Amino acid sequence: MSAIADVFARCRAEKRAAFIPYLTAGDPDLATTADLLHAMAAGGADLIEVGVPFSDPIADGPVIQRASTRALASGTTLSGILRLVARHRDRLDVPILLFSYYNPIHARGVDEFAEQAAASGVDGVLCLDLPPDENTPDDFIPAMRRHGLDTVFLLAPTSTRERVRRVAQYSRGFVYYVSRTGVTGDHGELPKELVKETRRVRRKVNLPVAVGFGITTPEQVASVAKVADGVVVGSALVKLIEERTGDDGLAAAVEQRVRELTEPLRR
Numbered sequence: 001m002s003a004i005a006d007v008f009a010r011c012r013a014e015k016r017a018a019f020i021p022y023l024t025a026g027d028p029d030l031a032t033t034a035d036l037l038h039a040m041a042a043g044g045a046d047l048i049e050v051g052v053p054f055s056d057p058i059a060d061g062p063v064i065q066r067a068s069t070r071a072l073a074s075g076t077t078l079s080g081i082l083r084l085v086a087r088h089r090d091r092l093d094v095p096i097l098l099f100s101y102y103n104p105i106h107a108r109g110v111d112e113f114a115e116q117a118a119a120s121g122v123d124g125v126l127c128l129d130l131p132p133d134e135n136t137p138d139d140f141i142p143a144m145r146r147h148g149l150d151t152v153f154l155l156a157p158t159s160t161r162e163r164v165r166r167v168a169q170y171s172r173g174f175v176y177y178v179s180r181t182g183v184t185g186d187h188g189e190l191p192k193e194l195v196k197e198t199r200r201v202r203r204k205v206n207l208p209v210a211v212g213f214g215i216t217t218p219e220q221v222a223s224v225a226k227v228a229d230g231v232v233v234g235s236a237l238v239k240l241i242e243e244r245t246g247d248d249g250l251a252a253a254v255e256q257r258v259r260e261l262t263e264p265l266r267r
């Protein structure tokens with residue numbers, strides 16, 4: 001069983017959903033990212049999504065787009081991110097899911113990327129723009145498997161029955177269910193059909209299902225946790241990082257926000 005699967009098994013035994021925060025690596029710089037990873041773990045993260053900044057983040061809303069721009073401007077590279085994970089992985093004590101577009105992986109070479117990611121301590125990869133269908137490169141999933149990396153794929157409210165089947169077949173660790181169509185970010189209230197759709201997906205996927213996109217408050221975390229195996233919060237935390245960059249209390253503020261978001265899961 002992988003480290004990511006272990007997390008969901010432990011949370012299931014504790015009768016709660018896993019909490020999965022996201023940050024963009026290198027925003028505002030990699031040294032700060034290291035501090036924020038530890039802050040998230042201390043605040044109650046069960047698994048952390050580490051975003052690889054990309055120049056054309058088509059699935060991301062303006063908050064994470066700006067974070068990618070800042071990270072790239074600070075000189076963040078894929079190699080730098082992997083070195084960062086390698087330096088801190090043993091002390092974090094939570095799994096790391098690398099959140100990337102396919103282009104940086106393709107540019108590195110899929111097998112070389114998988115080998116280096118695994119060696120650095122990455123536990124899994126979520127490639128946003130690489131659905132598991134006939135267009136998926138033949139070497140991607142086998143390379144991840146050879147190096148012991150979980151592959152997490154996305155489902156959305158618009159996913160066809162065939163897409164659900166393929167995602168269930170090729171995912172390892174968990175399946176990421178997007179709560180709404182469109183891009184990441186705070187959209188106000190969660191969709192009214194989210195509970196029904198999440199239950200539908202869970203019936204068809206023999207893996208834990210984590211829900212993300214648009215979850216920003218402890219109340220929304222509590223609501224989603226009633227029907228999902230995991231809750232993902234990204235833009236709300238990235239926005240806090242943006243607002244507090246340069247503040248000596250940034251890491252403490254992130255730890256406190258994660259603690260507030262996870263409080264409903266500890267009741």
